[in-house]
Amino acid sequence: MGRIFYNSLRGAWALVKKDLVDELRTRYAITTMGLFALTTLVMVSFSTGIFSLDAGLHAAFLWIIIFFSAMSALARSFIKEEEKGTAAALRLSAPPEIIFTGKLLYNVLLLLGLVVVVLPLYLFLMNLPPGANYALVILLLFSGTACLAGATTILAAMISRAGAKNSLLPVIAFPVLLPVLLTAIRGTSIALAGGKAGGVSAELTFLLSYLLIIVTASLLLFPFVWED
């Protein structure tokens, strides 16, 4: 049993490495996400940077930037397989659960990278109110983006099998992700206003449970989407 689990993890990790290498070679998703984030950030900062906004607005801007940058890149992980013609080979190489886990981990890493870039830039360009609890902000950003990745992985797979139109992902994903966005924005605004860990415990519990449930459901349903 342990050996099977270990091999599954190795399989998923191999897929993550393959995607990372591919991504570093073409740099498609990284540049799309980065430029989108930068454009939105510059627009926000240019128009509202001089005002001192309250924590709720900052949280909303931050999540708008992260959400739309994420949407522009997350569909890519499956659609590029279809476009390059490697999907069939991928289907043969590993069972669906491993494919899903690998793609999920890759998406999570991608979004982690996005947060690592966006948050410092945001702090740099906008004047945040003093006394923000940055540890909690980072924790909320990471949990929220993990939920984003968790939900969109299977949706991206569905779109790639359904005509491979990138622009479909935000439409499909929005209703599924709305609870995550609402909770994450609220939690981030509490954290930016200087809240303690107890103040955001409800939001963090929500995000964690959402992540677990959606990943479980996706794992169960992925074989239907992936196999012909």
Add this chain to the structure above:
Amino acid sequence: MIAIVLKILLAAWMVMVTVAAFIYAPPALGLGDLARIIFFHVPLAWVSVLAYLVSMVHSIRYLRNGLMIEDHKAALNAEIGLIFTVLATVTGSIFARYTWGMFWNWDPRESSIFILLLIYCAYFVLRSAVEDETRRARMASVFSIIAFISVPFLVFIIPRVYATLHPDPIISVEAGFQMDAKMFRVFIASLLGFTGLYAWLANIASRLSALIGGMEGEKDV
């Protein structure tokens, strides 16, 4: 024969409920005559969730046994659900306008019906984007199930958590709305009437699916 009798009964029931909503039921204590919209708004919202559930059950059955008729039923029930959701949203926002002054407030309850509306729309967008029939059925079914996961979070968890942060002048009807006995009777009657209406529409959907399946030459119809 019995179907015609039932339909006439349903029509008479709905007429009775509509009349009773305006004449028999007394105006509510705080809201006055505005509260009458509850007899229409809540059953509409209830049926929209019910239709989604039925559609999802058919999706699950499609994934299990692969019969196309289940997918037709899922899609038709979703259409019915969409209409009811639009009506529920409209009636709800009319109520909001005259009670709180704004058509839309992003109150947790309003948000949950809005999410349902978005889920239905996304479902149909997804269906229209896929050409191949089997693939469309499969993707739509999986989406229906995945989207269902966010519904309990929004309908049950968020209002509980944020009730303390955002006090609302109106608590949800299920949670302790003190209703006058007459109002309650009309409310239950309206609920039954709308459910009956939905059952009739779902039956039409079922027969339509059988016909579509028959036209396409399916055996197990």
